[in-house]
Amino acid sequence: MRVSTTHDPRPTTDGLKSVGLTPAEYDEIVVRLGRVPNPLELQLFGVMWSEHCGYKHSRLTLAMLPMDGPRLVEGPGENAGVVDIGGGWAVAFKMESHNHPSAVDPYNGAATGVGGIIRDVLSMGARPIALLDSLRFGPLDEPGPRAQAAGVVGGIAGYGNCIGVPTVGGELFSDPAYRGNPLVNVACLGLVRRDGIARSRAAGAGNSVIYAGARTGRDGIGGAAFASEELDDRSRREDRSAVQLGDPFAGKLLIEATLEALATGHVVAIQDMGAAGLTCATSEMAARGGVGMAIDLDEVPLRETSMRPDEILRSESQERMLLVVRRGFEHAVMAIFHRWGLQGRVIGAIIDVPELRIGWRGNTVAAIPPYALAEAPAYRPAASEPVGLLERWALDEAALPDMDGHQALLRLLASPDVASKRAVYQQYDHSVQVRTVLPPGAADAAVLRVLEAPPKGIALAVDGNGRYAALDPYRGARLAVAEAAAGLACVGAVPLGLTDCLNFGNPEDPEVFWTFRQAVSGIADACRALRIPVVGGNVSFYNESPDGPIPPTPVVAMVGLLDDVARTRTPAFEAARSTIVLLGRADGRLAGGLFLTELHGLTRGRPDDVDFGPHSRLLAVTREAVANGWLASAHDCADGGIAVTLAECAIAGGVGADITLPDSGPVDAALFGEAPSRIVVSLADEHLPALRDLAAAAGVPLHVLGRTGGDRLRITLSGRRVVDAPITELAQAHDALTKVFA
Amino acid sequence: MRFGVVIFPGSNCDRDCIHVLGSVLRQDVVELWHGKATVDGVDCVVLPGGFAYGDYLRAGAIAATAPVINAVREFATSGGAVIGICNGFQILLEAGLLPGAMLRNDVLQFRCRDVRMRVESTRTPFTSGLRVGQVLRMPIAHGEGNFYAPAPMLDAMEQAGQIVFRYCDAAGAVAAEANPNGAARSIAGISNQQGNVLGLMPHPERASEAILGSTHGRLLFQSAIGWIEGRRSSVVAVR
Amino acid sequence: MATVRIIVTLKQGVLDAQGQAVRQGLRALGYGAVHDVKVGRYVELTVPDTYPPEEIRELCDRLLANPLIEEWRLEGASEPASKRASHSGRPRSEARSPKPEAWGLH
Amino acid sequence: MATVRIIVTLKQGVLDAQGQAVRQGLRALGYGAVHDVKVGRYVELTVPDTYPPEEIRELCDRLLANPLIEEWRLEGASEPASKRASHSGRPRSEARSPKPEAWGLH
Numbered sequence A: 001m002r003v004s005t006t007h008d009p010r011p012t013t014d015g016l017k018s019v020g021l022t023p024a025e026y027d028e029i030v031v032r033l034g035r036v037p038n039p040l041e042l043q044l045f046g047v048m049w050s051e052h053c054g055y056k057h058s059r060l061t062l063a064m065l066p067m068d069g070p071r072l073v074e075g076p077g078e079n080a081g082v083v084d085i086g087g088g089w090a091v092a093f094k095m096e097s098h099n100h101p102s103a104v105d106p107y108n109g110a111a112t113g114v115g116g117i118i119r120d121v122l123s124m125g126a127r128p129i130a131l132l133d134s135l136r137f138g139p140l141d142e143p144g145p146r147a148q149a150a151g152v153v154g155g156i157a158g159y160g161n162c163i164g165v166p167t168v169g170g171e172l173f174s175d176p177a178y179r180g181n182p183l184v185n186v187a188c189l190g191l192v193r194r195d196g197i198a199r200s201r202a203a204g205a206g207n208s209v210i211y212a213g214a215r216t217g218r219d220g221i222g223g224a225a226f227a228s229e230e231l232d233d234r235s236r237r238e239d240r241s242a243v244q245l246g247d248p249f250a251g252k253l254l255i256e257a258t259l260e261a262l263a264t265g266h267v268v269a270i271q272d273m274g275a276a277g278l279t280c281a282t283s284e285m286a287a288r289g290g291v292g293m294a295i296d297l298d299e300v301p302l303r304e305t306s307m308r309p310d311e312i313l314r315s316e317s318q319e320r321m322l323l324v325v326r327r328g329f330e331h332a333v334m335a336i337f338h339r340w341g342l343q344g345r346v347i348g349a350i351i352d353v354p355e356l357r358i359g360w361r362g363n364t365v366a367a368i369p370p371y372a373l374a375e376a377p378a379y380r381p382a383a384s385e386p387v388g389l390l391e392r393w394a395l396d397e398a399a400l401p402d403m404d405g406h407q408a409l410l411r412l413l414a415s416p417d418v419a420s421k422r423a424v425y426q427q428y429d430h431s432v433q434v435r436t437v438l439p440p441g442a443a444d445a446a447v448l449r450v451l452e453a454p455p456k457g458i459a460l461a462v463d464g465n466g467r468y469a470a471l472d473p474y475r476g477a478r479l480a481v482a483e484a485a486a487g488l489a490c491v492g493a494v495p496l497g498l499t500d501c502l503n504f505g506n507p508e509d510p511e512v513f514w515t516f517r518q519a520v521s522g523i524a525d526a527c528r529a530l531r532i533p534v535v536g537g538n539v540s541f542y543n544e545s546p547d548g549p550i551p552p553t554p555v556v557a558m559v560g561l562l563d564d565v566a567r568t569r570t571p572a573f574e575a576a577r578s579t580i581v582l583l584g585r586a587d588g589r590l591a592g593g594l595f596l597t598e599l600h601g602l603t604r605g606r607p608d609d610v611d612f613g614p615h616s617r618l619l620a621v622t623r624e625a626v627a628n629g630w631l632a633s634a635h636d637c638a639d640g641g642i643a644v645t646l647a648e649c650a651i652a653g654g655v656g657a658d659i660t661l662p663d664s665g666p667v668d669a670a671l672f673g674e675a676p677s678r679i680v681v682s683l684a685d686e687h688l689p690a691l692r693d694l695a696a697a698a699g700v701p702l703h704v705l706g707r708t709g710g711d712r713l714r715i716t717l718s719g720r721r722v723v724d725a726p727i728t729e730l731a732q733a734h735d736a737l738t739k740v741f742a
Numbered sequence B: 001m002r003f004g005v006v007i008f009p010g011s012n013c014d015r016d017c018i019h020v021l022g023s024v025l026r027q028d029v030v031e032l033w034h035g036k037a038t039v040d041g042v043d044c045v046v047l048p049g050g051f052a053y054g055d056y057l058r059a060g061a062i063a064a065t066a067p068v069i070n071a072v073r074e075f076a077t078s079g080g081a082v083i084g085i086c087n088g089f090q091i092l093l094e095a096g097l098l099p100g101a102m103l104r105n106d107v108l109q110f111r112c113r114d115v116r117m118r119v120e121s122t123r124t125p126f127t128s129g130l131r132v133g134q135v136l137r138m139p140i141a142h143g144e145g146n147f148y149a150p151a152p153m154l155d156a157m158e159q160a161g162q163i164v165f166r167y168c169d170a171a172g173a174v175a176a177e178a179n180p181n182g183a184a185r186s187i188a189g190i191s192n193q194q195g196n197v198l199g200l201m202p203h204p205e206r207a208s209e210a211i212l213g214s215t216h217g218r219l220l221f222q223s224a225i226g227w228i229e230g231r232r233s234s235v236v237a238v239r
Numbered sequence C, D: 001m002a003t004v005r006i007i008v009t010l011k012q013g014v015l016d017a018q019g020q021a022v023r024q025g026l027r028a029l030g031y032g033a034v035h036d037v038k039v040g041r042y043v044e045l046t047v048p049d050t051y052p053p054e055e056i057r058e059l060c061d062r063l064l065a066n067p068l069i070e071e072w073r074l075e076g077a078s079e080p081a082s083k084r085a086s087h088s089g090r091p092r093s094e095a096r097s098p099k100p101e102a103w104g105l106h
């Protein structure tokens, strides 16, 4: 053992806490090392065993997720999941959170979130071709959340636009519960040749370890640990090096240089340096490959002089990659990075001994078996059903005062959850790369053409309903998966796989952990029912502020495939008069819905569960109808119920409709009640018989609701006109976010 | 026909231009690297959009110092067809190949959306196949597209027929509401005095295939192909 | 009316991507002897003659500079006026309205 | 090594949208007494002690400021160093167009 170990007495509990470890974890480290760690080693364990890197509290629960499927090429375990799309091509995708950094510095936090997820996808050898952002803020009529939202959107735009990856979709919700702790989840999808997929498993003793990209500075030291703590006022105010700064220009160069380097065939393994920087990349790559790695810190390109070993190892400077390159080809690979104006330097080699050996100024300063760092201990935290949950399920609908349908519709359309997100996505370049067939705002899912394998298309949808998940995390998670799948069906896509971002409070709080476990099992069951794999994802715990934990917020991003991208549909009603049809259940329920929250200030009731048998059949019928070219429009019925859905179709097409709703229950529930498994389509009369036959054969209920035409939305229920509004008025209400982001 | 697409560090529409010119219009396309002072004998130079050098300092300012710009300048002086799209337009301004300067959008935000623009001049290779008054629809995607020049300079440009495109509404009317960035006199594109160098903010390469919603962008490239062919045959005729 | 001239720069050690790019541009133009470049922001305020200096300090901390990564000083001053201690007051997220970066358009 | 501090601002008459936005932001935070705001750029160069001042002037004219819309001065100077007349130095033409003729306007 050449590492100098001061045989200090065991560190105090407080001392351990300051590096993020517990006494029991310290004992485990001693067992794994067969000796006492030195202070530097202890710090490395501290970052690698943080919640953010080590998934200590979530790993055993995540094992519930189905991670296999016929098209799956790479599942969780690599930097991003990869799914085959045929024609010799595959897509890599992943979603990640940047909640804490965005709370402290909205612009830079969100910008580096984009940079980080891009490099996960790039690590698979894939060219990033799309971004999605899922955002949660406090009330947007308050200056604080509003400024946060402006900063976050600006940051996503600032990074994504510069690197030339279109942001093609996303979500934005507003709720007082996110006031102290906004959520910023970003998903990225990349395209890679089936035979060009890169991996992170280091191999081949004697091969070189190459550092590529930007220099290392003191940015974001302790970022991983930071993401594993609760936010308090101090962390907001204090000047922390935990904040990372991105340079999208370097990010763009890194994409081009990395893809060029991978194309040489000399790269054995590659990974980005993200959370926990060099420590994470070296230990994970070595552990995955079952080899050792010797790194010389003196070779690491630094931005600042006199950085200490622990700073170099833990720095979270952005725009950096680590490559293992076949011996003898180092110069060919480095020359590519140099040509793009980036650093490219041999900093070490693969060794036979399964050891991560860190040298600095001629000494070995750390020597740790890679697995010992990379595989953090896993815990099974206590879980208990939140007190008062059953009580919140109680809802006396009859006691609610009646609302004027027209006014209620306008208010729902203007609520941030439903309102047009144009004010956001017009700040994002969504048409670069000439692939975007259905841009943000156009449909329930974004659609991109696959230029490399025409006429295929890729569809992307991201969903997560905090209201539902707060009331019932299991059902809420299933509803999110169901909604994403419905969105894909409406544009004609078959789901291929899913990635998730699980945003929760402190997992050591049994009530929080219970909601987490419920949500994971909800996603797991839903994906099994839909027969799609979860290819990867991200857990963000400790989303708490002085006001308490955020509501459980599982967000899912689903990727789908179209055989022919030209055969896709949007919600927009067409000018030619056509028949409007509701496929699926006729009844909606107010429980847990937007109507209750927005108009009665109540987040109550138990949302309906999804029955995946009928749901899958509904999606299959919708897909087939789209693929056959029968439909003029298709739109998933979600927040705000059928009235909002119809209004959205009318606004999108600039065409009105005359609707008679099937008689069922009270007016409010009929108009604004929500339920899964409902899709509104419109079609020319000539195709109606075929759709009827298809639906009947699949056992999918079909109700003719009315016809398109005119410039007003008219809804009749039980012989009474309950909504009669000009499209222009609806559109104006729907545009409410424009002034928020002006 | 051989097109050269210049690649600066930070260009991000280079591949899109290459796709449209090569795969859609079936022309020869070569990449021109910023560090080499040559245009490689091409018939037309395209400066694509993006964020060359991160748009640090001012959009296009640092890219304008690249060696390839000297070659582009020479090519332009000899009458060659040059088009700068979005960031390419900003670079041409900073390099002094086109008059004026670019300010931040008056809305102070990036804007990505479809716009309409009216053809004001058919003197350029890229508008030679169009009619004055024709309305084209294509996307913009920029944060600094607010064209500026002092009033006397604008007057002189109008006089000389250097205003090539103006933002307009669907009916072709130039109105303040149709101007997405505050550009002086609703200017979306201009040329140099000779007319052979064009700069515009909207992205014709993103509007060159029906599946993307518009094919109007193609008209610009097709015009250039016709113009270059015409120029060639006239050279041959003189010989 | 008085004019207050404020210079906002990145703190020592914070990545100055813009400065690096400008240095590259200068080198390309033949000014390779320029050793280092840093880029910051300049803000000029016109205020009433009697405007209290504490207000200036406060608005710089709250809006003009991002205290996590930037420091500010008055033109001509050699020391940054922004110090750790001055970041108290309300938490940033509420106190500050649009961030300087959000006006940026890159 | 010497430090040269340069301030680049928009010329009179060129719309300073950023300055207006900052003013609005200040107003929203309760600093309504701030009458006017201008936003510019600050550039700090580290150069050899003997670096010729003409070179500074030249690189400012050629790269750091765009003379059509911007003017520059050294920190502490009260007058812009860049004036129409001052572009005489080395012509911008190598990198950029110097004169109206090169804008293609004659």
Ligand SMILES: Nc1ncnc2c1ncn2[C@@H]1O[C@H](COP(=O)(O)OP(=O)(O)O)[C@@H](O)[C@H]1O
Pocket (backbone or CB within 6 Å): A052, A053, A062, A065, A075, A076, A077, A078, A079, A080, A096, A120, A274, A275, A500, A501, A502, A534, A535, A536, A537, A538, A539
């Ligand atoms: N919610 C989740 N569902 C499925 N897989 C997950 C989830 N969270 C994390 N994973 C997987 O665990 C691994 C580690 O995740 P992460 O630390 O986010 O990756 P990285 O180190 O690239 O940031 C990844 O393979 C990721 O896909």
Ligand SMILES: [Mg+2]
Pocket (backbone or CB within 6 Å): A079, A120, A272, A274
């Ligand atoms: Mg990773």
